[in-house]
Amino acid sequence: MNDLKVGVIGIGNMGSLHVLHLNTGRINGAKVTAVCDGSKERLEWVKNHTTGTIKLFQDEEAFFNEADIDAVIIATPHYTHPETAVNAFSKNMHVLVEKPAGVYTKNVLEMNQAAKESGKVFSIVYNQRTNPLYQKVRSLIQSGELGEIKRTNWIITDWYRSQSYYDSSEWRATWKGEGGGVLLNQAPHQLDLWQWTTGIMPKRIQAFCSIGKYHNIEVEDEVTAYAEYENGATGVFITSTGEAPGTNRFEIAGDRGKIVVENEELTFYRLTQSEREFNASYKGDFGQPECWKINIPITGENLGHIGIIQNWTDAILHSTPLIAPGEEGIKALEIANAIYLSSWLNKKVELPIDAALYYEKLQGKINHSILR
Incomplete structure (x- = not known):
């Protein structure tokens, strides 16, 4: 099976770390093929700190429509986690969302419902x-x-x-x-x-x-x-x-x-x-x-973020049980x-x-x- 094609949206402290983990071969079966961030400087950082071909997007809709990815890691600001995840599910993508699941339970419930209806693998970065x-x-x-x-x-x-x-x-x-x-x-x-x-x-x-x-x-x-x-x-x-x-x-x-x-x-x-x-x-x-x-x-070993990303990848590719199901983020x-x-x-x-x-x-x- 070919490697899972993963996009990362939000290239701040955590998003950049996820990009490096995926780009340096630390996640078996997955690679980063696209990133999205509104900042040109952050996209330039990706270009200067990674190898291989990674598509760069400033616009979220263009990212979801044109990136040709199977799955997305969401590392955007807290408020946007649920709406970005719902968008990804609507595009038939697997989702790994950074913590917290959101800021208020009202739209996190909507995110969880979208995940259920999509049938896609949904996890949250509860690396502890x-x-x-x-x-x-x-x-x-x-x-x-x-x-x-x-x-x-x-x-x-x-x-x-x-x-x-x-x-x-x-x-x-x-x-x-x-x-x-x-x-x-x-x-x-x-x-x-x-x-x-x-x-x-x-x-x-x-x-x-x-x-x-x-x-x-x-x-x-x-x-x-x-x-x-x-x-x-x-x-x-x-x-x-x-x-x-x-x-x-x-x-x-x-x-x-x-x-x-x-x-x-x-x-x-x-x-x-x-x-x-x-x-x-x-x-x-x-x-x-x-x-x-x-x-x-x-x-x-405490595998931290790598452990969560690897587990999410394995769940997508091999139906491995999730350590941190995304739906549990609401708790x-x-x-x-x-x-x-x-x-x-x-x-x-x-x-x-x-x-x-x-x-x-x-x-x-x-x-x-x-x-x-």
Whole structure:
């Protein structure tokens, strides 16, 4: 079978990386044959940093109609992900979309429906799902080793960004340009892993977003969210771009112990007996279940972006199951939208959220954005 002909639309930081991966033979069975970007300078970069024949387009419609590609990687600004994907599906193309799936769930639902109707392979660049560390966490939970989940807690504050970072581009950290701050730009991977490893979505969320607490920006740079789950479990998610040094610590407590992920290490505090069973049967005063501290070895390579692109290619060519189905992109976005909406309304919100209400509130933010 001939190599899959892939186009890349959006040649920013991530798009240029995808072009290089495809052009240097790091993806088996696929090659980049066309790119699209509105900037002549970015197209010139492609010309100067790649080999072979790659068609260059500034116009999106010309790209989709004339590029002669089988599949497309979308690395355009956040707001355009769904509409660009819908366009690609209408042209009978397979799609790999960068995170986040979009900015609001209303049009991401439309993207997912278009993907379903097209029958094409649809994936999202949740590259942290290729990390053996989080794959092991998911395996321990899904296998029942941890028992029923009681609590989750993720502190992810090692996203430090200086004011100069935000000042480097006028679209950064604006409601009109990005659609949000740390939740939409830095933390989507953790929001995805939060639900992917545990296998559960929050039922309701109460959240607090601090706008420009540490930076001169119009969006949030610190978030604290409290989640409640259907089974009575609770969770806390804390993230910031204003802490140095930051922390990355993920805890999941269950009926059979506790999992802690920190410093790229996985520790399982495993109970020899279910806490609920111990609680019901123990007759002493201050006893507790016996606990073994187990340092779980992590083997395998974290393939990152290459792993996701390769998996998407293999799914197209060989029907390999997807690591990150594109339709699942809405889950992390649903959590992010719920966090924003709770903060804006100053109350708990139920999931799934009122997508129309969120869209209305977001439009108000966009209308007052400093980016015109």
